[in-house]
Structure formats: structure tokens, C-alpha cells
């Protein structure tokens with residue numbers, strides 16, 4: 108007979124994260140660079156009070172449980188308040204990526220049926236452009252104060268955020284409901300086809316915050332000052348607005364300015380100990396430091412994810428005293444899946460071994476299960492050699508896309524197909540060789556485009572590089588390296604090809620190099636390989 112445990116049955120709710128921070132880390136700071144210009148500084152206590160005021164305002168705007176509320180916003184305190192006010196009320200905080208094309212933005216807002224749209228001053232022209240297309244939005248709120256409201260606009264009954272917050276009381280008891288209630292929504296960038304919505308729950312978000320805070324995950328504590336450079340409009344800023352609140356860490360939000368100069372200034376002035384973002388961001392920061400002979404002081408750790416972290420970047424950050432940890436994740440995973448953190452047995456290992464580990468996407472954080480299968484769906488060994496399609500399971504992994512019946516992303520026994528091609532070693536460390544659709548197949552064998560790119564950006568003259576497979580009469584496909592050189596730098600084809608010597612198997616070496624001024628990127632800053640392959644489809648060897 109089943110004997111029931113006798114512990115309190117309490118739902119895991121997002122509002123409790125903020126209440127905890129208010130009660131026990133009330134004076135910890137949230138510092139934001141604003142669109143309007145100045146740095147804004149307040150505490151978790153202030154944020155909690157304003158989130159309650161905003162929740163009361165949402166009630167007045169007749170936002171009901173389950174209603175979707177859209178945002179077009181940077182990483183800043185107002186966006187943070189919206190996260191908590193909306194989800195805390197039982198409605199759904201739908202972060203929209205403002206870097207998408209206008210048609211994609213209106214598609215996403217209409218598909219989600221957003222009732223209210225909060226947006227920042229930077230996006231006023233974009234919203235004015237699409238306002239006629241938005242079928243369900245009842246209220247538009249501009250996230251600014253009275254002084255910055257536009258004199259004229261085509262947006263009907265535009266509400267001023269500060270007026271809305273200030274005209275409401277901060278007296279509110281957060282509603283209690285089932286922890287499986289939807290909390291937030293994020294669409295994947297959709298490199299192919301229309302974007303697909305991932306609907307998170309209170310339970311998945313709080314569990315993800317617990318697990319991602321662990322020392323071997325992102326290691327977040329009340330002693331940290333954390334700067335999420337990864338946007339809050341993309342996968343909830345890797346969950347940092349939740350995990351930092353859970354732990355009472357100081358939050359440093361860079362707003363619209365994610366360039367080297369501004370990030371460097373924030374890190375130094377706010378004593379940022381940990382920062383998280385995609386490789387492009389760190390490339391800009393490191394270039395700024397190099398050009399101006401600057402040293403980064405307080406930063407202890409940099410979390411790099413979204414794309415592979417090149418070894419040269421890991422080395423350079425180490426020179427500044429910052430340890431790099433790779434994070435692998437996906438919108439569908441809330442997003443944290445694996446981190447490249449060493450184990451006890453690696454203590455005291457040499458730099459080469461450490462770099463080898465850091466070059467992998469990492470081992471699963473507790474809660475995430477991973478496996479690899481071949482094209483027939485048969486599980487493959489975890490021996491660090493066999494590579495196949497990565498599948499995952501876990502309480503913060505998507506079970507179904509929002510508003511879609513058809514699902515070809517899950518196996519019959521409930522594993523989610525990630526679309527990444529990887530190997531997993533005996534210690535559980537996973538290494539991505541490619542996205543399924545990006546692998547280069549030469550003579551029936553896979554060549555890792557990611558590996559080629561990582562090596563190529565280690566060349567001092569190379570700013571950015573992409574390896575693609577181009578049709579070849581004998582080998583089916585051979586790798587072509589498409590390169591953007593650094594400003595003022597020069598390098599020949601032969602020099603760049605020679606750079607691979609001794610670093611990889613000979614047959615992996617790209618057959619040719621094409622020089623371009625820039626590479627195509629998706630709205631989330633990833634290389635758009637599909638577009639690149641189209642650009643080079645008529646390429647002759």
C-alpha cells in the first residue's frame with residue numbers, strides 16, 4: 108500500500124521568488140541601464156512593491172488568468188516588474204523578440220492572442236508600423252514616464268507605464284493556484300517555417316531556477332553580482348531574472364547597450380562577478396579591452412551559450428581572470444540543459460585538459476536526461492566517439508508547442524528531439540558537432556562545421572567564420588570556409604587553410620576560403636547557415 112508523505116503541499120509559484128527576495132534580500136540591488144539614458148538603481152524591496160502595483164493595474168485593465176501579455180523590451184527593471192506582475196497574477200508573460208522582422212512580430216503576437224502589449228521607447232516606430240495588423244491587443248503601454256511620452260502617435264489610447272503603476276496601490280496578496288498554470292511564453296526564432304511557441308509553467312520555471320542556481324550549473328548566490336547580457340526577450344534571459352531573485356543576487360541589467368564600451372563600464376562600476384551571453388558579446392568586449400589596453404577586474408565567471416565558445420575566447424577571458432563555463436540549452440529547455448563544469452577528478456589538471464572540457468557543451472544538470480540515437484532511433488553508446496541525434500527529457504523540457512496539434516518533435520516514449528548532432532563521453536560530457544541540418548557530409552562521413560569555425564576564429568586576422576558544405580562531384584560535399592576579416596587585417600586563402608594543419612584530421616580541412624564583408628545572422632545572433640548555403644549554391648570548386 109502507498110503511504111503518503113506528510114509534508115506541506117504548496118505550489119511552486121513565481122510570485123514567491125520575489126516575496127522571498129523582498130523579505131530576506133530587500134536591500135540587494137537591481138541596477139539597469141535605461142533606454143532614456145541614465146542608470147536606474149533600486150532594490151528587490153522596491154521591485155516587489157512596484158510589481159504589486161502593476162498587478163493591481165492589470166486587474167483594472169481586465170487581464171484575466173491565462174491571458175497573454177506581450178512585451179517588446181530590453182533587460183531592465185520595468186521588464187523585470189512585468190515578468191513578476193504578469194506571471195504572479197496567473198497571466199502569461201509573452202516576451203517577443205524585437206529583432207525579428209515586422210511580419211514575424213505581428214504573426215507571433217496574433218498567434219499568442221496577446222491582450223496587452225508593453226513596449227519600450229526604442230520600439231515605438233516598430234509598433235506604430237504594425238499596430239493595424241494586431242488583432243487581439245486591447246491596450247498598448249509605453250514603458251516610460253510622462254516626460255518621455257510622444258506628442259503624437261498612431262497608437263490608439265497609448266498608456267504611460269509610470270502613470271499606470273503609480274496610480275495603483277501596492278496592497279495585494281498574490282493569488283495562489285496550481286503550479287502547472289502557464290506562466291510565460293517564448294517563440295523560437297524559427298530559422299525554418301513560422302516561429303513556434305514554448306509555454307512555460309510556474310512549476311517548470313521554479314524548478315529550473317533551483318537547478319540552474321546550483322554550484323555546478325550557473326552557481327548563483329547572494330554573494331554574486333550577475334549581469335544577464337542574454338536578452339530577457341529570449342528564453343527568459345536564461346532564467347536569470349528568476350534564479351537571481353531566488354538567491355538574492357545583485358542584478359545588473361545592461362538595457363539596450365550591449366557593446367564593449369558599455370558592458371566594460373557596467374562590469375567595473377557595478378562589480379559584476381558573473382555574466383552570461385552569446386559568444387558575439389564577449390568578442391566585442393574582448394576587442395574593446397584589447398584596443399584600449401584594459402583589464403577586466405571583478406569578473407570571476409562568464410557563461411557562454413547559444414553557440415559554441417571558441418577556445419581562443421576561453422583563453423582570452425582566462426587572462427582577465429574569468430573562468431568560462433559553456434551552457435548548452437534551447438528555448439524548449441527553459442533553456443538550461445548542460446554545463447561544462449569540471450569534476451573532482453579534474454582538480455589540478457593542466458590547462459590543455461581543462462580547455463578540452465570547456466570545449467564541450469557539458470554534462471546534464473540534475474533534472475535533465477540526455478541520450479543519443481541513430482537515424483533509426485536506436486540508442487548509441489556514450490563513449491565520446493559515436494555521434495547521433497541528441498534527445499532530452501525533464502520537468503522543464505517542452506512537451507508540446509503552443510497551439511499546435513501536430514508534433515513530430517517527440518518520440519513515442521516521450522523524448523524531445525533537439526536537432527543537435529552530438530557525442531557523449533563516459534563522464535556524461537556532451538559535445539555538439541552540428542545542428543542536424545548543418546552537418547557537412549564528405550564521402551559519407553560527417554565533418555563538424557562547428558569545430559572548423561572554432562579553429563578558424565582562433566586566427567588573429569579572422570573576425571568571424573562559417574563552414575558550410577558545398578556540393579562536390581566526388582565527395583558529395585566538401586567544406587567551404589566563409590570568412591570575415593578583422594578591420595584592417597589581411598590574410599590569404601593559403602594562410603588560412605594552413606592554419607588547420609595539425610589541428611584536425613587532414614580530410615576535414617576546408618577545400619577553399621571565401622572572403623565576405625559580413626555573415627547573415629538570425630534575430631538571436633546565430634549564423635544563418637541556410638541563407639549562406641543559398642548564397643554559395645552555385646559555387647564552383
Ligand code: ADP
Pocket residue numbers: 294295296297342411412413414415416433434435436437438439442468525526527539541542629631633
Ligand atoms: P533558436 O530559437 O535559434 O533555436 P535556441 O536558443 O533555442 O534558439 O537555440 C538552441 C540551439 O542553439 C541548440 O539546439 C544548439 O544548436 C545551439 N546551442 C545552444 N547552446 C550552445 C552551445 N553552448 N554550443 C553550441 N551550440 C549551442
